[in-house]
Structure formats: structure tokens, C-alpha cells
Amino acid sequence: MSNNANTACISITKAGIQTTVQDLGRTGLRDLGISQAGALDRQSLILANKLVGNPEHCAGLEIVIGPVEIQFHRDSWFALCGANFAAELDGKSIAKAWRHYARAGQSLLLRGAHKEARAYLAIDGGIAVAEILGARATDLQARFGGHEGRALRKGDILPLGPPQNIGRSIGVQQRIWTPEVRAIRGPEFMQFDACARKKFWQEAWKVSSQSNRMAFRLSGDSLQRSESGDMLSHAVLPGVVQVPANGQPIVLLADCQTTGGYPRIATVIEADLWKIAQTPIGQHFCFVEVDIATALDAKKKWQRELARLNCVNSINYKPERKHV
Structure with missing residues (x-):
């Protein structure tokens, strides 16, 4: 060509x-x-x-x-x-x-x-x-x-x-990947028994080979609900952590569906979704509980880092396209 x-x-x-x-x-x-x-x-x-x-x-x-x-x-x-x-x-x-x-x-x-x-x-x-x-x-x-x-x-x-x-x-x-993913409590967090709520934050969850761009399926100790019965379908989005009947969490990602019926135990904060995406199959990570204020501060920090990169790119370099 x-x-x-x-x-x-x-x-x-x-x-x-x-x-x-x-x-x-x-x-x-x-x-x-x-x-x-x-x-x-x-x-x-x-x-x-x-x-x-x-x-x-x-x-x-x-x-x-x-x-x-x-x-x-x-x-x-x-x-x-x-x-x-x-x-x-x-x-x-x-x-x-x-x-x-x-x-x-x-x-x-x-x-x-x-x-x-x-x-x-x-x-x-x-x-x-x-x-x-x-x-x-x-x-x-x-x-x-x-x-x-x-x-x-x-x-x-x-x-x-x-x-x-x-x-x-x-x-x-670049950022350094760490096996700690920050998340906030989900709407159905309190529907799980005390043992499950504790295990969710303390377990080292393994990324299953059944994971894909829709969701990462995790394996570890089963999480049990204290409330039984089906739920009505509700809106979901990337970052939501659902728990189906088998008790193994599912982290929804970019290709996820728009509605779901599983209880939402947590939501990964936007600033840490990249850590989920970059965790290889078979690796482990832990969820760390944070509040909404921390989630918003983390997002602002990343935006400030991008702004600094904009400043670097605004320096008046010579415009010729040369081999480097």
C-alpha cells in the first residue's frame, strides 16, 4: 500500500x-x-x-x-x-x-x-x-x-x-495493580446474613474461567442470604456485584445486561473498575469497603492526573513528524 x-x-x-x-x-x-x-x-x-x-x-x-x-x-x-x-x-x-x-x-x-x-x-x-x-x-x-x-x-x-x-x-x-478493589455497599447488602457480610470483605476471591466482557464470575466461600424469595428485576450497570443462588459473586462489566434480578451486595467504585478488568483468570483479589465520599474523591484524583497529562501535551513541541 x-x-x-x-x-x-x-x-x-x-x-x-x-x-x-x-x-x-x-x-x-x-x-x-x-x-x-x-x-x-x-x-x-x-x-x-x-x-x-x-x-x-x-x-x-x-x-x-x-x-x-x-x-x-x-x-x-x-x-x-x-x-x-x-x-x-x-x-x-x-x-x-x-x-x-x-x-x-x-x-x-x-x-x-x-x-x-x-x-x-x-x-x-x-x-x-x-x-x-x-x-x-x-x-x-x-x-x-x-x-x-x-x-x-x-x-x-x-x-x-x-x-x-x-x-x-x-x-x-502508569498505575500499579493491587489486589484490593474498593466498593460500596449495595442495596441488598443487609439481606445477607452476618457471616456472609463479613466473608464478602475478608475473602480472597478468585476470578473464574467463566468470566467474560459481560461479567467476572468469582469463586470462594458461598454467600448466603438471610432473606429468601425472588426479587423483582431492577436496573444494573458496570461495577454492580450480584450474588446468584449459588452464593458466588458476579461483578458486572461493560457488556453487562441493563436489568437483573439477583441481589446486589456491593458496587465497585468507578476509579477501581480497571483493577477488575486487569485481573487475570485464576488470580485473587479482595473487596475493601469504602463510602460514597471516598469513591467521589478517587474519581476526582484520576481526573486531576489526566489534567496534568493535558498540560504536558500542551507544551510547544516542534511540529515535524520525525522518527524517534
Whole structure:
């Protein structure tokens, strides 16, 4: 392919397992039964977009299991955030949480994660697939959005938006994953017996192999309700922790349904949802109880960190697009 406006794209040479196009998802449609979808680790996608000069809502790639290989067909700035994948640009190792420059024809190879579970690749201009219902996110359950509503395959070609003029490479320090996930009590917390309420906060919960983008199923000691009987369906959203009849918690994620009938024992705070997304299958973590004020403060802290990155990007770099 020649490097012109008609070939402003990337192609997938190796697709890995469940590599998808994701942005920040769809909002304001849950009353219609339409899920949010979008990046499970929203913070990593936002960070990658900021590094390459994109608006935070631009679409990128969510990468779960490699090897994934991508060829650039225009000169591009890119950033890889989230899980620490072994990454090479034309055979040369590159660091995550930095923006790098690729010339048309070069290939990026992601072999696998050293730790955590999901990496996010942003390219200047964003992945310019069609918007559906206000977003470019792939909804794997409903099979729409992203690229043909599915995970990527070898040979797929994805268009890119207009390139950004960025002067040189910069990097940032990423968060450190810890096995403690903050949550607030859910509406049905007191429906569980005293033993279950105590175990919920003290148990080291294991992420089950039955987990997916809809929800992470956890395994550990069974949690029993002190109140029996069915519940009416109610609204749910990402972060809600439900407990079905088997007593094993389920943490709802971006592709979750819009209503449910299981008791809600807790809700993971927005600032810590990335920790759920980055916990590999078979790993353990604990819930830590916090109040709403702490949840709001945690969100503001992350927003301040993003604001500082905006300041870094506003420095007057030389605009030439050079190889770094």
C-alpha cells in the first residue's frame, strides 16, 4: 500500500484472541436495553489516547491474548497502555505508556502480557470505524459496532482518522495493580446474613474461567442470604456485584445486561473498575469497603492526573513528524 489518504489504515496480520475495537462506550441508552460496551479498563484507553493527542473518547484496540501483529499503512504515532505486553516495532522492543512513531510499512508485534490482562493501543486520529448509536465500541453480545460487531481476524483492515502533529515522544507513569478493589455497599447488602457480610470483605476471591466482557464470575466461600424469595428485576450497570443462588459473586462489566434480578451486595467504585478488568483468570483479589465520599474523591484524583497529562501535551513541541 502507498502512504496516502486512501490508505490511512492499519491491517491485522495476527489477531490474537478477542482483540476488539473499543472506545468509551454508549451512554444514555440503558432504558432501551442497550448495553454500554466499550473498554473494560477505561483509564488505560483514555491515557493512551491522551499520549497520541486524541480526544479521550477516540476508538482504539483492546487486546487480551497475543500474539497480535498490526501493520501501519501511514506514518503514525501510537501508544500502548494497560497490561505490560512484550511489544516490538519491527523487532525492536518498545516501552508501554510512551508514545512511539511508526512509519508506513512497519509492524507492531504484541506477544503476551507479563502481568495484568488487557492492553490498549491508541493511534493518532483514532480507529475510524463507523459510529453506531453514538459510539464505535464493539458489542460482542449484540454483535454490532466496532468492526462488523466481532473480534478482529487476520486480514482485517481498519481505517484511521486524520493524523496529529506531534513533535516528539513522551511517556507517563502508569498505575500499579493491587489486589484490593474498593466498593460500596449495595442495596441488598443487609439481606445477607452476618457471616456472609463479613466473608464478602475478608475473602480472597478468585476470578473464574467463566468470566467474560459481560461479567467476572468469582469463586470462594458461598454467600448466603438471610432473606429468601425472588426479587423483582431492577436496573444494573458496570461495577454492580450480584450474588446468584449459588452464593458466588458476579461483578458486572461493560457488556453487562441493563436489568437483573439477583441481589446486589456491593458496587465497585468507578476509579477501581480497571483493577477488575486487569485481573487475570485464576488470580485473587479482595473487596475493601469504602463510602460514597471516598469513591467521589478517587474519581476526582484520576481526573486531576489526566489534567496534568493535558498540560504536558500542551507544551510547544516542534511540529515535524520525525522518527524517534
